[in-house]
Amino acid sequence: MMFQLPDYDYPDFNEDYFQNAPNLRTLPAPLDGVVPENFYATTIFPEFFKIHGRWRLICESRMDCVVVISDDIPKAVEFRNVKKGDAVVVGRHEDGGNGVYVDHFAFKSKDRKGDNFSFRTSNSRETSCxxxxxxxxxxxxxxxxxxxxxxxxxxxxxxxxxxxxxxxxxxxxxxxxxxxxxxxxxxxxxxxxxxxxxxxxxxxxxxxxxxxxxxxxxxxxxxxxxxxxxxxxxxxxxxxxxxxxxxxxxxxxxxxxxxxxxxxxxxxxxxxxxxxxxxxxxxxxxxxxxxxxxxxxxxxxxxxxxxxxxxxxxxxxxxxxxxxxxxxxxxxxxxxxxxxxxxxxxxxxxxxxxxxxxxxx
CATH class of the missing domain: 3.40.50.10690 (putative lor/sdh protein like domains)
Incomplete structure (x- = not known):
C-alpha cells in the first residue's frame, strides 16, 4: 500500500466571523532583542494572521517565537533576532478575535468518532510496533x-x-x-x-x-x-x-x-x-x-x-x-x-x- 498524505482542511475564512474579525495589531520593537508587552508567541500549529483584510498563513514557523510583519508577510522570529522598530504582533487571543487564528485541529477530524474511553492509546514498552x-x-x-x-x-x-x-x-x-x-x-x-x-x-x-x-x-x-x-x-x-x-x-x-x-x-x-x-x-x-x-x-x-x-x-x-x-x-x-x-x-x-x-x- 502506497503512502498518502492526509488533506488539510483550511478554516472557512468566508464565514462572517472571520470576515468581521479585525486586522491584527502590531507595535514596534523598542530595542534589539526586546519586544513589546502583550506580544503574541507562536505555537506548533498552523497560524493565520489577518493583514489588510486577508488571512495569511505563517510559513517556516517555530514555537515560542514572536511574529514580525514584513511586507505584509508574517514571519516567526526568535526573540534574540528581533530588531528595534520591527512590527511585532501583539494580542494573545487565538480564536481570530484579534486578527490571529490558531488551527489546533490541523489534520485531525473535527468530529471525533469512536469511543471516548479505551485502553493502550499511546505507545509503551508493551506496545507491538x-x-x-x-x-x-x-x-x-x-x-x-x-x-x-x-x-x-x-x-x-x-x-x-x-x-x-x-x-x-x-x-x-x-x-x-x-x-x-x-x-x-x-x-x-x-x-x-x-x-x-x-x-x-x-x-x-x-x-x-x-x-x-x-x-x-x-x-x-x-x-x-x-x-x-x-x-x-x-x-x-x-x-x-x-x-x-x-x-x-x-x-x-x-x-x-x-x-x-x-x-x-x-x-x-x-x-x-x-x-x-x-x-x-x-x-x-x-x-x-x-x-x-x-x-x-x-x-x-x-x-x-x-x-x-x-x-x-x-x-x-x-x-x-x-x-x-x-x-x-x-x-x-x-x-x-x-x-x-x-x-x-x-x-x-x-x-x-x-x-x-x-x-x-
Missing part, C-alpha cells in the same frame, strides 16, 4: 521522493557495527536529507573506522580494548591536525561510516557542541546559538524527523519543528519519530504537544537494522 514499522517504511519511501528527512542521532548508533553500517546505507540510499548530532556521534563513528571501537569497546564483540580510552581522543587529534572532516576523509582514505557517507553524498551534517565535549572535532558548533541557527535551516523544511537515542538533541529539535510544512503551496503534516529504550525520553517529547510525535520504545541497534533491511528490498 509491527504496524508502526510498516507505516514508517512507506512514509520514508514517499519522503525520499517528495519530502525532506532530518535525522537526529545519538552516539549509540555508532556503538554497534550493524547499526553503524545500517545508517551508512540509508544515507547512501537517499533516505537522509540532513543530519543533526553532537560531537560524540561523529567522533565515535570515525573512531570506529580507525580502531573498530567506540569509546574503546569493540563495536562487534563489545570487548573493552586495552588502552581503548585513548581511541576517541586520538581520533579527534587526527581530525584537528587535518583541519576539517573533509580533509581527514581524504588524508586517511576513509571509505566507510556515517561521516564519510554524509560528506561524499553532500548531506548537511550539523554538529552541536556541549560543555562536556572532548576536542571538539573541527566543524562542531561551539556557540549554541550558531548551532541553533544552523539546525533551523533544516527544521524549516523538514517533513519527517527521526530522533535516535538522544534526549537533549531530540527535545531541542522538537522545540524548533512545527507540526506542519507548506510544500508547493500545500499544507502537510510533519511526522516526528522518537526512538529510545526509555519511555521517559519519548514521553518527554510528547509533552510539547506535537500532533504527530510517534514513539518506538526499543533498542536503537535493532531499530536501525530492521529499518535498513526493509528499505533496501
Amino acid at each position: 509491527s504496524r508502526d514499522y510498516d507505516h514508517l517504511y512507506r512514509l520514508l519511501e514517499y519522503e525520499r521522493e517528495h519530502g525532506s528527512i532530518l535525522w537526529v542521532l545519538g552516539p549509540a548508533v555508532t556503538f554497534d557495527q550493524d547499526s553503524r553500517n545500517a545508517m551508512t546505507k540509508l544515507i547512501n540510499l537517499g533516505y537522509v536529507d540532513a543530519l543533526f548530532a553532537g560531537n560524540a556521534l561523529a567522533t565515535h563513528d570515525l573512531e570506529s573506522h580507525f580502531f573498530n571501537t567506540a569509546l574503546g569497546q569493540d563495536i562487534y564483540s563489545k570487548e573493552n580494548i586495552s588502552l581503548g580510552h585513548y581511541h576517541h581522543i586520538e581520533t579527534i587529534n587526527r581530525a584537528r591536525r587535518c583541519g576539517s572532516l573533509e580533509n581527514l576523509i581524504d588524508v586517511y582514505k576513509i571509505e566507510d561510516g556515517i561521516v564519510n557517507a554524509c560528506i561524499k553524498n553532500k548531506i548537511p551534517l550539523v554538529l552541536a557542541g556541549s560543555i562536556r565535549d572532548d576536542g571538539p572535532l573541527p566543524g562542531v558548533h561551539a556557540d549554541v546559538y550558531e548551532a541553533q541557527d544552523a539546525l533551523r535551516i533544516h527544521t524549516k523544511k523538514a517533513t519527517t524527523v527521526i530522533c535516535l537515542a538522544t534526549q537533549l538533541h531530540t527535545i531541542a529539535t522538537g522545540n524548533m519543528t512545527p507540526s506542519y510544512q507548506v510544500v508547493d503551496g500545500v499544507v502537510r503534516p510533519v511526522y516526528f519519530y522518537t526512538v529510545d529504550i526509555s519511555e521517559f525520553v519519548v514521553n518527554k517529547l510528547r509533552d510539547r504537544g506535537s500532533l504527530n510525535s510517534e514513539a518506538f520504545i526499543t533498542n536503537i541497534q535493532d531499530f536501525m537494522v530492521n529499518l535498513q533491511r526493509n528499505l533496501s528490498t
